């Protein structure tokens with residue numbers, strides 16, 4: 001299952017980087033090409049759509 005995250009993952013690191021997904025999981029980031037063929041997690045997909053639809057000014061900062 002492919003999840004979405006807003007965390008920046010240092011995928012060049014030899015150690016697996018743990019990221020918080022949009023659906024509330026915490027797992028190791030993977031950046032291999034095959035990941036794009038996985039089915040996307042439905043809650044993550046909905047969260048990503050909400051994030052993309054929101055005004056940029058709503059981001060913290």
Ligand SMILES: [Zn+2]
Pocket residue numbers: 002003004021022023024025041042043044
């Ligand atoms: Zn997810």
